[in-house]
Amino acid sequence: MRRHRRWLQIIGGLLALGIYAGSWHVVGIDLKRLVEPQAAQRAREIFTAFLAPEILVPERGIQRVEALVRVPCESGNASPSTVEAGEGPRLFLPPCASPGTRIRVRGEGFRPRSELVLRWVFAPSPQLPLGGELPAGRTRTDDAGRFELEVEIRPLLAREGGARLQAEAQWEGRWRISPALTRTIELMLQTIFLALMATTLATGIAAPLSFLAARNITARGPVGTAVYYMVRTTFNVVRSIEPLVVAAIFATWVGFGPFAGVLALTVATVVNLGKLFSEVIETIDPGPVEALLATGANSLQVIRYAVIPQITLPFLAFIIYHWDINIRISTVVGFVGGGGIGYQLKLWIDQTDYHKAGTAVWAIVAVVSAMDYVSARLREAIR
Amino acid sequence: MPLIVDRLTKIYPDGTRALHEVSFTVEDGEFVAIIGLSGAGKSTLLRCINRLIEPTSGRVIWNGIDITAASPRELRKIRRQIGMIFQQFNLVKRATVLTNVLTGRLGYVNPWLSLLGYFPPSEVQRAMRALERVGLADLADKRADELSGGQQQRVGIARALMQEPRLLLADEPVASLDPVLAHSILRYIEELNRKDGVTVLCSLHFLDLVHRYATRVIGLKDGIKVFDGRPDEIDDRRFKEIYGQEAERIGG
C-alpha cells in the first residue's frame, strides 16, 4: 500500500515536472530579456515617467514675426536699406542680401528676457516640393524686449531666390493643468459612468432572470426544471467568456465607443449577478411567505411583502460589488474599442508619451482604490 | 358556526403519514389546545385548516363553507378571516414593525395600491391601534430584527389582529420563548379569546400552559387523534397514551 503510494507520488511529480517544463518552453521564458540593455532602458524610461505623471505643464508663450529677404539683390549691388516688418513686435532687416555676406537683424517689442529663435522658412519649389526650414540663429531678448543678431546668407538661399526670415520668441508662462490630465479626468468619468450604466442595465435584466434560475421558485414540474437548467447553463457558458472578448465583438456590432463597452459589461454582469441573485433567492426564509399566504394575500402581494424585503439588501450589496468590478474592467475595455480610459492609455503608450500614460495609470489607481474602499464600506453599512 | 374537521388525512410525497382521519368539531369561542410529541402532526393539522398544506383527503368546513373545496380566490377570502401566528414568528426581518403589522391587512386592501407600498391612513391607524394593544406602539418604526423574541411574537399577534380574525391558529406560539414570556404571549391570546370571542386553536408543548389557558384539549399521536376532552381529564394514563411510555410529567 505504502509502496503503491510512493509510486503515485513519483509519477505525479514527474508529470508536474513535465507540465512545467512544457509550459516554460511554450511561454518562452527568457529572463535575460528583462535586463538586456535596450529593454532595461525602455523599462527605466517607462517607470521613471510613471513616477512623474504629467499633471501641470507650463503655458507656452510664442511671438512670431517674419519678413522676406530676397537673395541676391536684383538691382546689382546697391547697399540695401533697412525695412520694418510686423506690428507689435517688429523686425528690422534689409529686404535683400548677397550670398556669402551677413546681414544685421534687429528686433523690438518682443517679450523681455525670452528665448529668441531665428529661422529661414522656404516656400515650396521644384527643389523643395514641401518647402523647408533652416535654423538661422538663436539669442535672448534684453530687458526692453530687443535683440540684435547677425545672420549669414547661406548658398541655399541664393538657389531658392531668398526666403522669409522668421523670428520667434518663446517663453514658459504660468503652470496650468495639463491637457492630458483634463482628458484623463474626462475619460475616467466616462469609465465610471460606463460601469454605472452597465451595472444598472444588468440589474434590470438579471433580477427577473434570477427568479428563473432559482431552484426553489422555478424547478417545479418538467417545464420549470427545463427552464431552470437552461438558464443556469447559459449563465455558466457566458460567464466563461471574458467581457473583453464580448466587447471586441460588440464594437463591430454597434460601432466603436462606450456603448459597445456598456453592452459587453452588461452581458458579463447579467450572468454574474443572475447567478448570485438566484443563490440569494434560494436561501430566503420561507416563514414570512407562509405567514402572508395565511393572511389571504395574493401571490404578487406575497412577493412584494415577503420576498422582496428579504432580497433587497443582499441584491444591493452584490450590485455595489459589481459596480466596483465593472469599473476595473471598464478601465481596459477601451483596448478593444469599448470606450473609457483604456483606448487613450494604449495610445499614449504606443506614442511613447509615458508621462501622459503615467497620469492615466495614477488616475486609474486612485479611482479603483477609492471605489474599492467605498464599495466595501457601503456593503458593510447595508448589511 | 362551528369549525368542522372531518376525517382529515395528509400523506406527504415521501410517504410520511402526518394525519390520519382526524375528526372533531370546535364551537365558537373555544380555546382548543393541541398537544402531542414533535412530529405528531400538530403543525400539519393547523396548516391543513387554512390549506397552507393541501390535505390529501377529508374536509374542513367553517361557517358552513367547505375550505377544502374553495377556489384560490375564495380561499384567500377565507384566509383573511383566519389569523395565524407561528413558532418562528415569520416576520419580514428587514421590514419595519409597522409594515409587518400592515401586511396582515393585505387580503382586505386594494391589491394594486398595496403593490406600490401604499396603505390608506385608516389602515395605518388600525395598525397603530393593534400595536398599542400589544404594547409596542413606540417601536413602530424599528426594524423587526431589532426586537427581542417576545416583542417579535407580539408583532405577530398584532399582524393577526389586523385581520380581525374570527378564528386564530397558533402554531407553537411560545416554543421559542422563555417561560416567563410564554405567559405574557398566551395572555394576549387568551384576551383575544375571552374579550373578542375569537376561536383559538393552539398547539402547545407544556401541559401546565394547557391547564392554565385551554378550555379543551386535543391530543395527537402519530397523526391520530388519541384524546379529546377537558384539560383536567388528562391523568397519567392519558398522558402516557399521548406522549409515550417513557415520558415523565414535569411542571404542573
Next chain:
Amino acid sequence: MAAERRPPRGSTIVPGLAYSALGLRTLTVIWLTVSLTLVGLALWRGHLWLWVAVGLWWIGTGYDAWRRLEGRRPRLWPAVLIALAAIYGVGWEVTEIHPLAPFERFDKMRPYLIALTQPDLLTYPTERQVLRIPVEVPCIHAPSPKEVRGEARVWLSADCAQPGDLLTLHGEGFPTGPSLELWWVNPIGERQRILQEGRPLSPQVDTMGRFQTTFIAPRAVPLGFEPPPGQSQTHFLELHIVRVIGGPRPSEALLEVAEKMGETVAIALLATTFAVLIAAPLSFLAARNLMGGSPLTRLIYYAMRGFLNIVRSVEPLIFGIVFVVWVGLGSFAGMLALMVHSIAALGKLFSEVVEHIDPGPVEALTATGANRLQVIRYAVVPQVVPEFVSFAVYRWDINVRMSTIIGFVGGGGIGFRLSEWIRLSAYRQVATAVIGIALVVMALDYVSAQVRRRIV
C-alpha cells in the same frame, strides 16, 4: 422633547443644515455628496436641465427637511428620483447609449450568430481544377460573348465589363459531383471570392452537366494601379472545380485554437506559480499581527500594504502593454503581466490569512524561546498552507480567464489570434476560438472548484 431642540424653519433653505441640525449625520453626508456630485456634473456637461435638476434636488430635500421639522413622516423619494434621473441622464449621454444601434446594425452581428452554429472545426482536403477567362476592365469596345473550351465548355456573356455590371456565365459538360466556385483575379494577382447577397456564390450543376449563373462584376481595380483613361486592364474570372479527396481533418483554425489554448493555460500556470512563490513570503511582511512589533516593521507593513493595493488596482492588461514594450510581443510579456497583478492580489489575500491565524501556537512557541523565524516556520506556516493553496487555485482559475485576453495587447495566448480574427471578420474562426475558450475555462473552473472543496 424634540420640540425644544427643534431648529428654526429657515434652516430648510439649506436642507443639509436642517438635516445636520436635526442630528441626522448620515443624511447630511449623503445630501452634501449628492449636491456636490450634481453641481459637478452640471459644471462638466453645462446643460441647463442639469442646473434645473440641482434646483429641484434642493427643493425636494428642503421639503423633506421641512416635513421632518414639522414632525411629519419623511418624504425623500421625489428628491431621490430627481437626483437619479440627472445622474443617469448624464450617464446616458456620456456613454453614448444608442438603444436602436443593436437593431439597426444587426446585420453586423448576424454572421457571428450564424457562425456560432457552424464553427470552423473540420476541413476536407480538396483538389481544384481552374478555368480562367480574361475580362477587360473597363469596356473600351462593344462587349461580345466569350467562350472557353476545355474538357468542358463555358461561355461568359461579355468579354469586358465595368465593376457593377451584371455578367452571366453558363457551362456544359461538367461532372455533377464537385462543387463550383467563382473567383475574380485583378491585374496584380489579388484574388477575391465572388459573392451574392453577401455569401460565396456556388453555382449548382444540373444532371445534364450544365449550369448557369448571374453575378455582379466586383470592384477589384487595385488602388494606385488604375489604368490610364481610354485603356483597359485584363482581369480574370476563375471557375474552380473543387473535388473532395479524402475524409475530414481538423481545420487550421481548430489546430491553431488548440495550440493557443495550450499556450494560454501554460501562461496562467506559470504566472500563478511564480506569483505564489513571490507573494507567500511578501504576505508575511504585510500581516499586521507579525509586523506590529517595532516602528521599523510597522513602516514595512504600511509600505507593503500600499504597494500591494496600488498594484492590485491596475488591471493585468495594463501591465500587459507595459511589459510588451519592455520585453517585446509574446507570451513572456503576458505571463509577466499576469504574474505582477497576481502577486499583489494574492499578497493581500495571503496576508489576511496570516492575520487570522490562531495566536495560541505562536504564543506557545515564543514561550519556548524560539526566534521569530522559527515561530513563523513552526507556528504560522502549518496553519496557513491549506488556505494559501485554496487561494492559489482560485487565482489560477482567474488567470486562465485573464490569459485568454492578455493577447489583445500582444501578450500571447489565444487572445492575439482572436483579436486578429475579429478585426478580419473571420466569423467562423472567431466562433471556433470562443467555443474553445468556453470549454477550457469551464473545465478548469470545475476542476478548481473540486480541488478547493477537497482542500478546505
